[in-house]
Amino acid sequence: MTTFEGLGIDARLIQATDELGYVNPTPIQEQAIPVLLSGTKDFIGLAQTGTGKTAAFGLPLLHIIDAAAKHPQALVVCPTRELCLQIVKEIELFKKYIKGVSVVAVYGGTSIGLQIRDLKKGVQIVVATPGRLIDLIERKAINLEQIEYVVLDEADEMLNMGFQDDIEFILKNTPQRESTWLFSATMPPEIRKVSKRYMKDPVEVTVGKVNTANKSIDHQYYVTSAQHRYQTLKRIIDFNPGIYGIIFTRTKVDAQEISERLTREGYDIDALHGDLTQVQRDKVMGQFRDKSLQLLIATDVAARGIDVQGITHVINYELPDDVEVYTHRSGRTGRAGNQGISIAIVHSKEMYKLKQIERINNSKFHKLDIPSGKDVCRKQFFHFMDKLLSADISHGDYETYVPMLAEKFADVSKEEVLKRVAAMEFDRFLKYYENAEDLNVRERGKNEQRDSRGNGKRDGGVYESRRDRGGSNGYSRLFVNLGTKDGFYKASFLQFILDMSDLKKEVLGRIDMKDMNSWVEIEKGAANQMIRALDGKNYKGRRIRMNDADSGGRRLNKRGEA
Known part of the structure; x- marks a missing residue:
């Protein structure tokens, strides 16, 4: 050798x-x-x-x-x-x-x-x-x-x-x-x-194949509905009590919002995104490196170049559009010969993205059921018991206190002591998960129609909606004079327009990018907000022009109509 x-x-x-x-x-x-x-x-x-x-x-x-x-x-x-x-x-x-x-x-x-x-x-x-x-x-x-x-x-x-x-x-x-x-x-x-x-x-x-996933990484995915994405994230975190990981979001708005919600609920987490000053960024990264923070939530741009050892999990709150971006995300874990886990939280209509990543990366995703409340509690109990049994008692004069403890608990059984310890540690946790709902999305039959109105049909395991087929029903089509020549690829362009407008990804439809221009489908009710946020702004010295592509550049009314 x-x-x-x-x-x-x-x-x-x-x-x-x-x-x-x-x-x-x-x-x-x-x-x-x-x-x-x-x-x-x-x-x-x-x-x-x-x-x-x-x-x-x-x-x-x-x-x-x-x-x-x-x-x-x-x-x-x-x-x-x-x-x-x-x-x-x-x-x-x-x-x-x-x-x-x-x-x-x-x-x-x-x-x-x-x-x-x-x-x-x-x-x-x-x-x-x-x-x-x-x-x-x-x-x-x-x-x-x-x-x-x-x-x-x-x-x-x-x-x-x-x-x-x-x-x-x-x-x-x-x-x-x-x-x-x-x-x-x-x-x-x-x-x-x-x-x-x-x-x-x-x-x-x-070395290896270009775009090939690290073989030390286990790629997993959970299917959930759009409204349960946050609850699914929380349940995944709770099901992995020893997690030390990075959660990736598309936009800085999502990163900040999810970080604030999880912080309020008692998780050791902070956000890393483009709005932070260098001093704030250094502080967050310092806390993450010394493990004062268990989780870091970040956008792709903000996380570039970060190299932290020992990351156990990468969680894709949403899948990126580009396979290369997924490769970079998942590559944060499974380093130096260690095993790592990359998790994707997906909606049923995003299954085609998983297939694309599997094909290009030569990797296999494993579908897992979202843990039930009882599964989470059981996992937390086992983790706590392992911590209890492995606690280091060699650096204290505990022998001095043993007689007093023995006297205090003389009339209390071992089982009751264990129950009381568990109650102190898990009371709030057990109440939260006591009647937790099932977050798993049940798959339809192979040839089953999506609904009786024909809004979409099953095709190779993925639903195709009118929006996915480029239909205009309920959507405006916007023109913008930015394209691939401006240094954008599809994922970075998507993140840019969402960051600028503070809109959610769900309002967007098809994005068609050319060298110098792009066309964006967007729900009519959100079109004006997107135009106001971008039209007239500057990007690398260029004045951004955005208008309705089908109205000759005319402004839209409040309903997003020309």
């Missing part, structure tokens, strides 16, 4: 990896490091999140840079502040025995002056988010002309977040680079275009 020593890296790096407990390289490390040690070959590494990509490029960088030269030689570009800090932290551990090497993180949301001061001290490796790096370039606070190695980490995430122009700007401003190393979980066409334009005969390594 291959070892790090066998890959040919510096002995001082071997000493550091040995101390960190790194014995055998992961597949991406084993295939990438020998190629990257030359420093002259462009490289594309495709591997899922959590497979050890930081060491795959961090160790070769430390091996080939010149510690005596006090100027930026290597540039690592990544999508988020959290990932930026994580990369720096890992590189700092790897370089423990290499003297004179400095690595600096530059990212938004904190003092640019302090970062400029750190850069002026002399640094060999810069780890940066695109926006802050360009800001530093424009201020002439960093010179990239002597950069020899450029690493693009989580390249697909950066493109999804709209950083394509920034990435191309950065690559154009590193004219002396010896090699470019691109790491990504997926390979969308945009990344392929960037690689063809800026890389020369790259060595391409794929």
